[in-house]
Amino acid sequence: MTLKELRSTFTTGLSGNYPAEEIQSFFSWLAESYLGYSRFEVSMNLNETVPDEVQTKFSEALIRLKKHEPIQYILGETEFYGLPIRVSPATLIPRPETEELVQWVIGNSREKLPNLTKLNVLDIGTGSGCIAISLAKYLKNASVSALDISEEAIVVAKENALLNDVAVNFQQADILAIKHLPQQYDIIISNPPYVRELEKKHMLPNVLAHEPETALFVSDKAPLLFYEQIAALATTSLTPSGTLYFEINEYLSEEMHQMLQEKGFAEIELKKDLFGKFRMLKCKLTS
Numbered sequence: 187m188t189l190k191e192l193r194s195t196f197t198t199g200l201s202g203n204y205p206a207e208e209i210q211s212f213f214s215w216l217a218e219s220y221l222g223y224s225r226f227e228v229s230m231n232l233n234e235t236v237p238d239e240v241q242t243k244f245s246e247a248l249i250r251l252k253k254h255e256p257i258q259y260i261l262g263e264t265e266f267y268g269l270p271i272r273v274s275p276a277t278l279i280p281r282p283e284t285e286e287l288v289q290w291v292i293g294n295s296r297e298k299l300p301n302l303t304k305l306n307v308l309d310i311g312t313g314s315g316c317i318a319i320s321l322a323k324y325l326k327n328a329s330v331s332a333l334d335i336s337e338e339a340i341v342v343a344k345e346n347a348l349l350n351d352v353a354v355n356f357q358q359a360d361i362l363a364i365k366h367l368p369q370q371y372d373i374i375i376s377n378p379p380y381v382r383e384l385e386k387k388h389m390l391p392n393v394l395a396h397e398p399e400t401a402l403f404v405s406d407k408a409p410l411l412f413y414e415q416i417a418a419l420a421t422t423s424l425t426p427s428g429t430l431y432f433e434i435n436e437y438l439s440e441e442m443h444q445m446l447q448e449k450g451f452a453e454i455e456l457k458k459d460l461f462g463k464f465r466m467l468k469c470k471l472t473s
């Protein structure tokens with residue numbers, strides 16, 4: 187089968203399941219991963235015969251895409267803040283709003299770097315390790331630790347640290363069971379589970395069917411469970427000039443603000459993402 191025939195079979199096989207443009211993007215990503223061809227190289231080599239094993243890989247990908255499995259899980263990799271990040275069904279696929287959070291932290295922290303010899307950072311609920319690894323990569327004086335309840339996620343996060351040539355101290359731990367953090371941190375950051383059960387009906391089927399439940403959902407009755415626990419731990423584990431950063435549920439920004447105020451946090455700042463939604467928050471212990 188030629189590359190042209192393969193593309194045609196792939197496109198026909200998925201039509202009706204996804205918009206035409208998305209199918210072309212899937213084909214391009216798979217061609218890059220399985221053949222090492224850029225979009226341009228695909229168009230230059232359409233008459234080339236595709237090896238049987240590559241045809242098989244495309245057929246398997248097609249079956250998984252028909253089941254609405256995210257392309258990132260099929261490829262086993264995505265990009266986060268310009269870095270390659272491996273993902274598995276045990277890890278959430280990193281989202282663009284999380285890149286915005288990382289950008290915010292890096293921008294704020296770089297301003298302060300000359301005054302700090304070392305920056306101790308803790309990422310809670312690290313998943314693929316995307317936040318911890320990008321902070322370790324771009325904040326050169328940061329000493330980064332990260333934890334997650336999922337052993338499988340920690341395995342992937344460790345692979346990602348190696349892949350990106352950074353040192354991060356990853357630990358498996360349940361943040362809800364921790365009474366004290368082991369040291370003082372200049373930055374505590376978390377993108378914890380925050381989607382309420384009641385929001386499930388607005389979510390895409392590929393997210394619901396394939397991404398890990400423990401990474402996403404909280405009960406309708408206690409939607410701030412993780413934030414309350416992390417904020418409580420931060421009251422004794424943030425350095426006096428330290429900052430607590432959260433990615434937040436766009437529908438719960440007021441509740442977050444109030445909860446943090448009640449716990450004694452100051453300089454609480456909400457930040458909108460590119461779509462104009464409050465998705466990030468930072469605060470300090472004292473003004």
Ligand SMILES: C[S@@+](CC[C@H](N)C(=O)[O-])C[C@H]1O[C@@H](n2cnc3c(N)ncnc32)[C@H](O)[C@@H]1O
Pocket residue numbers: 277278279280281284310311312313314315316317333334335336339359360361362377378379380400401402
């Ligand atoms: C929304 S995901 C964020 C993953 C990653 N930081 C990112 O931004 O893509 C939340 C993460 O919290 C982890 N998690 C859930 N419950 C936890 C707990 N009790 N203790 C520690 N981590 C937990 C999940 O396994 C998941 O990796």
